[in-house]
Amino acid sequence: MTPNPQVLVVGSGPAGLVLALTLTQNGIPIRIIEKRSEFHESQRGAGIQVRSLELYNFLCVYNDIKAGSIPLLPICTYKLPGGREAASLNALAPTVDATPDIPFPNPITIGQNHTESILRSHLAKLGVEVERSTELISFQQDQNGVTAEIIKRSSDNTETRETAHFDFLVGADGARGVTRKQLGLTFLGESTPNHVLIGDVFVKGLSREVWHNFRPSEKEMLLFRPTETEGLFYVILSSANIEDYPKISANKENLQEFVNRMTTRDDIIIERIKALDEYSPSIRMVDKFGEGRIFVVGDAAHVHSPAGGQGLNTSIQDSFNLGWKLSLVCKKLSPSSILDTYSDERLPVIQDMLAKTTEILRKILKKNWDRPTSLNQLRVNCRWSHILVDEQVEDHEGAKAIARDAYGSETDDQLRAGDRAPDAPDLVNIKSNEKTSFFSVFRPIYHTALLFNPPSTELPSILETFATWPTGAVKVVLILPKGGNVAKDVLQDVLVLEDREGHAYQSYKQMADGGFPVVIIRPDGVIGGIAKGAEGVKVYHNKLFSA
Ligand SMILES: Cc1cc2nc3c(=O)[nH]c(=O)nc-3n(C[C@H](O)[C@H](O)[C@H](O)COP(=O)(O)OP(=O)(O)OC[C@H]3O[C@@H](n4cnc5c(N)ncnc54)[C@H](O)[C@@H]3O)c2cc1C
Ligand SMILES: *[C@@H]1O[C@H](CO)[C@@H](O)[C@H](O)[C@H]1NC(C)=O
Ligand SMILES: *[C@@H]1O[C@H](CO)[C@@H](O)[C@H](O)[C@H]1NC(C)=O
Numbered sequence: 001m002t003p004n005p006q007v008l009v010v011g012s013g014p015a016g017l018v019l020a021l022t023l024t025q026n027g028i029p030i031r032i033i034e035k036r037s038e039f040h041e042s043q044r045g046a047g048i049q050v051r052s053l054e055l056y057n058f059l060c061v062y063n064d065i066k067a068g069s070i071p072l073l074p075i076c077t078y079k080l081p082g083g084r085e086a087a088s089l090n091a092l093a094p095t096v097d098a099t100p101d102i103p104f105p106n107p108i109t110i111g112q113n114h115t116e117s118i119l120r121s122h123l124a125k126l127g128v129e130v131e132r133s134t135e136l137i138s139f140q141q142d143q144n145g146v147t148a149e150i151i152k153r154s155s156d157n158t159e160t161r162e163t164a165h166f167d168f169l170v171g172a173d174g175a176r177g178v179t180r181k182q183l184g185l186t187f188l189g190e191s192t193p194n195h196v197l198i199g200d201v202f203v204k205g206l207s208r209e210v211w212h213n214f215r216p217s218e219k220e221m222l223l224f225r226p227t228e229t230e231g232l233f234y235v236i237l238s239s240a241n242i243e244d245y246p247k248i249s250a251n252k253e254n255l256q257e258f259v260n261r262m263t264t265r266d267d268i269i270i271e272r273i274k275a276l277d278e279y280s281p282s283i284r285m286v287d288k289f290g291e292g293r294i295f296v297v298g299d300a301a302h303v304h305s306p307a308g309g310q311g312l313n314t315s316i317q318d319s320f321n322l323g324w325k326l327s328l329v330c331k332k333l334s335p336s337s338i339l340d341t342y343s344d345e346r347l348p349v350i351q352d353m354l355a356k357t358t359e360i361l362r363k364i365l366k367k368n369w370d371r372p373t374s375l376n377q378l379r380v381n382c383r384w385s386h387i388l389v390d391e392q393v394e395d396h397e398g399a400k401a402i403a404r405d406a407y408g409s410e411t412d413d414q415l416r417a418g419d420r421a422p423d424a425p426d427l428v429n430i431k432s433n434e435k436t437s438f439f440s441v442f443r444p445i446y447h448t449a450l451l452f453n454p455p456s457t458e459l460p461s462i463l464e465t466f467a468t469w470p471t472g473a474v475k476v477v478l479i480l481p482k483g484g485n486v487a488k489d490v491l492q493d494v495l496v497l498e499d500r501e502g503h504a505y506q507s508y509k510q511m512a513d514g515g516f517p518v519v520i521i522r523p524d525g526v527i528g529g530i531a532k533g534a535e536g537v538k539v540y541h542n543k544l545f546s547a
Pocket of ligand 1 (some may be wrong): 034045112173312315
């Protein structure tokens with residue numbers, strides 16, 4: 001067990017694991033506990049959004065996730081009766097080519113159990129194991145920390161009670177978790193009437209190239225989604241009569257009978273039901289994401305319809321937003337007041353998301369599969385946050401002037417502080433001659449300052465300002481235009497990249513050409529500051545590092 005853990009992470013779903021990994025990479029000692037004795041083996045939230053892929057890239061788990069995944073397949077709806085001929089074939093998201101600024105443009109699917117096992121293995125490499133059969137029972141906080149009551153169960157069911165102290169506690173304990181409840185955060189919303197059976201079933205007789213969709217009537221549906229595991233399909237079904245559910249899920253013979261009836265086929269063979277449970281997601285969210293030294297992330301903070309499925313995607317973004325801030329505070333580099341921005345930056349995103357997923361659900365019920373491209377979450381932003389600096393905008397301090405369009409559905413193509421920082425490939429490190437990209441440089445353990453050829457008279461004062469940041473808190477990167485060069489003596493601690501193909505100057509053209517050569521990227525891959533020179537950098541620094 002980690003000595004003197006500063007943070008207790010409660011729950012080892014995707015939200016808890018991403019938070020744990022972010023904190024651990026930052027060198028923060030933590031514990032992560034899970035009340036279950038065995039990790040679940042289900043597909044659940046399997047659709048991985050484009051922005052989530054970028055997050056996995058920053059955490060250095062992208063290659064493993066990608067290798068374990070399959071692409072997001074189109075959905076084939078069959079003519080009935082018959083059930084073999086396609087009535088329609090719909091792509092859930094158009095397959096697009098990678099561009100210099102968007103390197104992983106297509107969503108993928110990978111079972112949630114698989115994602116979790118990859119995240120756990122990366123944590124384990126850093127010496128952190130999820131403690132199973134370990135449940136948070138209650139907690140108390142005061143100005144100095146949090147005291148948690150924890151119960152550990154051993155295999156013979158004996159219980160050991162423990163009282164442990166931490167600086168912070170984060171509830172990643174899912175929709176029914178104790179953290180939100182005991183904190184007394186409201187969880188407002190509604191329960192949806194859409195009651196379905198959802199689960200993992202081994203099936204023979206279906207191809208793995210499309211999602212197989214049967215819709216005999218308005219109220220009845222049967223969907224088989226192929227998974228990365230041969231023979232395993234993720235199944236969603238609804239029956240006209242919800243009283244049928246216990247019977248349908250009781251055994252494979254009953255499910256087989258239902259499948260034959262829905263599909264009018266007899267060659268789709270149910271081999272084994274791994275899990276098939278009733279699911280009726282509510283649409284609810286908290287009024288704030290924490291109180292004092294205690295926070296909630298993921299399903300503990302918001303639940304919603306899986307349609308347009310923003311569930312896991314949004315949950316891990318919560319964790320990534322909180323993780324770097326908590327790290328700076330744990331290291332005593334930033335005042336704890338920056339933790340308030342976690343709620344400030346995420347609440348509007350969640351509000352916007354709930355409205356969107358509810359709308360999509362309504363459409364799906366009308367058999368309309370169109371989904372707004374904003375669901376790729378690339379335009380999700382926090383432009384209104386008060387820890388940002390954007391000298392392009394008059395009076396960014398009066399940030400209220402900036403519209404809260406959290407999913408960026410209405411905003412123009414201008415880049416602002418609070419937006420996703422774009423990638424740029426084909427950059428050559430002039431010291432080592434190695435090729436790299438911005439997305440290989442951005443990491444959750446430091447800020448990255450991109451300098452787009454500031455005037456040589458300004459450069460020394462800009463570098464001096466960054467030199468006053470806490471050790472290791474910022475990586476300064478000077479980007480030379482193709483063929484550009486720079487005096488060697490100025491550049492001791494600076495990464496110098498030559499923009500061989502011009503992608504960096506293209507992605508950040510607005511700033512490079514507009515007289516704002518300093519772009520500060522936060523550890524969560526969001527643009528934190530856009531500045532003319534040293535003055536703006538100081539303002540950003542003070543917001544983050546001064547009490
Ligand atoms: C049965 C089920 C089916 C789902 N199906 C879908 C789907 O089809 N599509 C979709 O998009 N989303 C689905 N979801 C939602 C999706 O799984 C979540 O959005 C996602 O898991 C959110 O991750 P999380 O880490 O916030 O919460 P979770 O994955 O719920 O993780 C919370 C973890 O905390 C643990 N925990 C709870 N209380 C304590 C405690 N006191 N002490 C210690 N540990 C605790 C739990 O055991 C659990 O492992 C489903 C969820 C469930 C539960
Ligand atoms: C993540 O987003 C993708 C793309 O919109 C979606 O298909 C998938 O269901 C989402 N996943 C979850 C678990 O919400
Ligand atoms: C996930 O669960 C499926 C069964 O539902 C199992 O076949 C697969 O091996 C599991 N994957 C991992 C990585 O545990």
